[in-house]
Amino acid sequence: MTRIDWVLLPFLVAVLAGVALGAFLLAGFLGLGFSVSSSASWPSASSWRRTAR
Structure with a gap:
């Protein structure tokens, strides 16, 4: 190897x-x-729909 390579x-x-x-x-x-x-501590979309009814 040449000097510039080093x-x-x-x-x-x-x-x-x-x-x-x-x-x-x-x-x-x-x-x-x-x-x-995707953690269980965050409410999912389905749980939001259930509580909204």
Whole structure:
């Protein structure tokens, strides 16, 4: 590898690590959102309909 390759290699590794970390964080936040929205503590649409009658 040439000298410029050794200079650019840390930047490439950092970008790839950042993309991987961003993907994990995004998946974690989306998973957390879905688990909260489908949780039993929140009233479902059917329970709202039952109480509205």
